[in-house]
Amino acid sequence: MLPVVALVGRPNVGKSTLFNYLTRTRDALVADFPGLTRDRQYGRVRRGQKSYFVVDTGGIVETELGIEEQAMRQVNYALEEANLILLLVDARQGLSAGDEAIAERLRKTGKPVLLVVNKIDRADLAVVAGEFYALGLGEPYPISASHAIGIDALLDEVEARLPAPETPEVEEESPGIRVAVVGRPNVGKSTLVNRILGEERVVVYDQPGTTRDSVYIPFQRHGKAYTLIDTAGIRRRGRVSETIEKFSVVKALQAIETAHVVIFLIDAREGVTDQDANLLGMVLEIGRGLVIGLNKWDGLSPDQKDNVRRQIDLKLPFLDFAKKHYISALHGTGVGHLLDEVESIYEDSMRDLSASRLTKILQDALAAHPPPLVRGRRIKLKYAHQGGQNPPLIVIHGNQTEEIPGSYKRYLINAFREALDMQGTPIKLDFKSGV
Ligand code: GDP
Numbered sequence: 001m002l003p004v005v006a007l008v009g010r011p012n013v014g015k016s017t018l019f020n021y022l023t024r025t026r027d028a029l030v031a032d033f034p035g036l037t038r039d040r041q042y043g044r045v046r047r048g049q050k051s052y053f054v055v056d057t058g059g060i061v062e063t064e065l066g067i068e069e070q071a072m073r074q075v076n077y078a079l080e081e082a083n084l085i086l087l088l089v090d091a092r093q094g095l096s097a098g099d100e101a102i103a104e105r106l107r108k109t110g111k112p113v114l115l116v117v118n119k120i121d122r123a124d125l126a127v128v129a130g131e132f133y134a135l136g137l138g139e140p141y142p143i144s145a146s147h148a149i150g151i152d153a154l155l156d157e158v159e160a161r162l163p164a165p166e167t168p169e170v171e172e173e174s175p176g177i178r179v180a181v182v183g184r185p186n187v188g189k190s191t192l193v194n195r196i197l198g199e200e201r202v203v204v205y206d207q208p209g210t211t212r213d214s215v216y217i218p219f220q221r222h223g224k225a226y227t228l229i230d231t232a233g234i235r236r237r238g239r240v241s242e243t244i245e246k247f248s249v250v251k252a253l254q255a256i257e258t259a260h261v262v263i264f265l266i267d268a269r270e271g272v273t274d275q276d277a278n279l280l281g282m283v284l285e286i287g288r289g290l291v292i293g294l295n296k297w298d299g300l301s302p303d304q305k306d307n308v309r310r311q312i313d314l315k316l317p318f319l320d321f322a323k324k325h326y327i328s329a330l331h332g333t334g335v336g337h338l339l340d341e342v343e344s345i346y347e348d349s350m351r352d353l354s355a356s357r358l359t360k361i362l363q364d365a366l367a368a369h370p371p372p373l374v375r376g377r378r379i380k381l382k383y384a385h386q387g388g389q390n391p392p393l394i395v396i397h398g399n400q401t402e403e404i405p406g407s408y409k410r411y412l413i414n415a416f417r418e419a420l421d422m423q424g425t426p427i428k429l430d431f432k433s434g435v
């Protein structure tokens with residue numbers, strides 16, 4: 001599980017500026033995809049060997065609330081989901097009553113908090129940081145989010161305080177293909193999980209009590225080992241009173257991060273919502289194999305079906321690599337094919353690709369459609385080799401690679417996808433200049 005860092009503070013102290021700085025992605029691939037709306041409130045920080053989620057609580061807006069209530073609501077949210085909270089304050093404005101109210105709330109909880117004094121980019125403001133000692137949250141960390149001052153020192157401290165990741169344990173406890181079932185509340189996640197475990201003639205192993213947010217259920221299908229990552233929390237058949245689970249984006253992100261393949265469920269009767277698109281953007285960014293289940297396909301009229309199919313292409317053009325399955329978790333229709341798909345996606349995402357084959361595909365693609373000229377010089381791409389699996393990472397060496405436009409990267413990805421006949425997994429490219 002990756003740890004979670006939450007940014008809290010009054011409006012305008014610089015939370016989203018810091019968030020954007022921390023999560024700015026070096027992977028231009030994602031940013032280059034047209035039509036990809038991303039929930040800017042959740043992101044992943046990667047720094048050296050460290051990786052963690054960061055949440056900008058300021059983006060979690062509940063419009064009917066006043067500013068003070070709004071801030072408190074965000075603090076409560078952060079308290080629930082975060083391992084570490086960064087309280088941002090504004091050096092230009094100095095200490096305010098709003099800061100004190102938030103600090104007081106935070107002091108009463110046991111959560112670790114770092115006090116971050118932002119906007120110290122004017123030299124005379126660095127001294128101001130001292131006045132925030134009064135908040136009783138220890139030493140203030142002076143930074144400028146917009147001028148990238150003090151951030152390394154801050155992140156060193158953040159990382160020192162985060163719990164160590166538990167990856168080896170996940171590998172041990174979750175044999176085989178890890179499949180996460182993800183989607184908004186009520187799309188049919190638990191119905192699908194019950195269907196998979198109940199009717200696919202799977203062997204379910206005893207599940208020891210777990211303290212994790214998601215439930216990990218090992219099972220076998222056609223002699224293959226799987227672990228189902230159930231973000232809804234299994235609701236056993238026959239249980240009458242079911243509490244509606246509170247939707248947690250962090251829980252969904254953790255599940256995506258841990259999975260090899262994500263089954264993303266959409267309620268076909270409701271169509272593709274913004275929240276669906278945002279979550280799907282994160283699946284793409286984290287880079288997992290993906291199959292989209294349009295659930296509740298039973299009982300839709302032909303018109304409604306046409307409508308949903310159109311919507312999918314319109315709203316999710318960046319997911320053209322993912323197969324769409326029209327299913328009914330309730331009746332079981334299409335569920336078997338969905339699981340077959342999971343297996344083939346997993347195999348694609350874990351394939352070994354030889355450098356000679358990748359280089360040949362690259363050269364064919366270059367010959368069919370050469371890269372553009374940049375200031376009179378042609379971008380040169382020379383050879384390719386595999387840099388990783390799940391998702392398949394293809395490293396391409398050449399020169400002026402930082403000038404390659406997004407459209408050309410997409411062209412190359414499609415060329416690799418076609419030549420390798422690779423479906424359902426994102427393909428990532430990494431360019432190295434200077435050969
Ligand atoms: P949020 O409401 O807490 O998310 O605040 P924003 O990130 O939207 O920032 C509010 C304003 O402060 C914006 O105009 C930012 O450009 C500005 N800002 C953010 N960080 C800094 C900084 O380090 N120095 C200065 N001078 N302005 C900043």
Ligand code: GDP
Pocket residue numbers: 183184185186187188189190191192232295296297298299327328329330331
């Ligand atoms: P979750 O919150 O995503 O786990 O959703 P649930 O599995 O609890 O399902 C929410 C509601 O949708 C329940 O009333 C289900 O019976 C219903 N549902 C789930 N799958 C289907 C389906 O394929 N067709 C129909 N018609 N209803 C479904």
